[in-house]
Amino acid sequence: MTAQLIDGNALSQQVRAEVAQRAAALTAKGVKPGLAVVLVGDNPASQVYVRNKVKACADAGLHSVLEKYDASMSEAELLARVEALNNDPSIHGILVQLPLPKHIDDHKVIEAISPEKDVDGFHIASAGALMVGEQGFKACTPYGCMKMLEAIGMKDLRGKHAVVIGRSNIVGKPMAMMLLQANATVTVCHSGTADLAFHTRQADIVVAAVGKRNVLTAEMVKPGAVVIDVGMNRNDEGKLCGDVDFDGVKEVAGWITPVPGGVGPMTITMLLVNTIESAERATAEAV
Numbered sequence: 001m002t003a004q005l006i007d008g009n010a011l012s013q014q015v016r017a018e019v020a021q022r023a024a025a026l027t028a029k030g031v032k033p034g035l036a037v038v039l040v041g042d043n044p045a046s047q048v049y050v051r052n053k054v055k056a057c058a059d060a061g062l063h064s065v066l067e068k069y070d071a072s073m074s075e076a077e078l079l080a081r082v083e084a085l086n087n088d089p090s091i092h093g094i095l096v097q098l099p100l101p102k103h104i105d106d107h108k109v110i111e112a113i114s115p116e117k118d119v120d121g122f123h124i125a126s127a128g129a130l131m132v133g134e135q136g137f138k139a140c141t142p143y144g145c146m147k148m149l150e151a152i153g154m155k156d157l158r159g160k161h162a163v164v165i166g167r168s169n170i171v172g173k174p175m176a177m178m179l180l181q182a183n184a185t186v187t188v189c190h191s192g193t194a195d196l197a198f199h200t201r202q203a204d205i206v207v208a209a210v211g212k213r214n215v216l217t218a219e220m221v222k223p224g225a226v227v228i229d230v231g232m233n234r235n236d237e238g239k240l241c242g243d244v245d246f247d248g249v250k251e252v253a254g255w256i257t258p259v260p261g262g263v264g265p266m267t268i269t270m271l272l273v274n275t276i277e278s279a280e281r282a283t284a285e286a287v
């Protein structure tokens with residue numbers, strides 16, 4: 001193994017300790033930072049993720065409320081709940097866990113969340129703020145990837161070529177924008193790209209965010225490159241694995257993130273960062 005590991009659990013611990021300090025400072029002022037997590041239906045994976053988020057809040061001294069609803073909940077009922085949380089001063093962040101049941105339009109629900117409380121960074125106002133470099137909440141997964149780059153001394157990416165594989169609204173597109181904001185030269189590859197390896201071989205940084213195993217293999221990576229794996233897949237034995245062929249790529253890359261223990265925990269960490277940020281903004285405005 002030549003690559004060094006970027007340990008998402010270790011970095012999360014550091015960042016969450018900073019969040020805990022900020023939470024304690026706000027609490028001392030009489031403001032308990034609060035996150036509302038809304039879960040509709042009984043998707044087993046969602047149950048686990050949501051529990052992890054609630055636990056992460058408790059560990060960092062944030063208040064959280066978990067609202068669980070039956071899959072039969074109507075769209076109107078969910079929209080009414082979101083509106084109530086928008087107007088609840090004890091709540092600084094609202095997260096509606098995706099995916100939602102098919103009869104609910106997730107786009108409509110996300111747009112109903114007040115941008116001031118959109119700690120997922122999924123609202124159009126948040127995406128737009130990122131696009132034009134204004135203040136808004138950054139999507140947690142790409143934000144976590146940027147934090148990982150910063151942790152290995154890559155905050156300013158001037159002169160670096162970053163290749164993002166995937167163009168989802170939740171990861172690929174905001175990832176490309178954040179890399180651009182950090183002065184990288186950015187290429188976005190996707191299912192319509194003719195020769196993926198041609199692009200990835202030139203990359204100083206590769207971010208794989210496709211949702212398919214072995215999208216990135218050793219011969220596609222420039223020696224010494226930084227490889228960030230956003231994928232969350234199961235292999236044939238049911239084990240969690242990313243989009244990157246970790247065992248092959250780790251022999252070539254300079255840095256690599258593992259799955260599990262990489263981007264996943266950082267996603268939750270940045271949710272906490274956004275929530276504390278939101279609570280601090282709300283408190284500053286109230287003074």
Ligand SMILES: Nc1nc(=O)c2c([nH]1)NC[C@@H]1CN(c3ccc(C(=O)N[C@@H](CCC(=O)O)C(=O)O)cc3)C=[N+]21
Pocket residue numbers: 048049052095096097098099120140232240259260261262263264265266267268
């Ligand atoms: N509104 C909304 N916001 C989200 O941020 C959101 C969502 N909906 N729906 C589902 C996805 C998925 N997601 C994960 C976060 C952390 C881990 C994580 O911590 N994973 C651990 C392993 C967990 C395990 O062992 O299964 C790791 O990578 O080490 C995984 C997945 C957030 N999501």
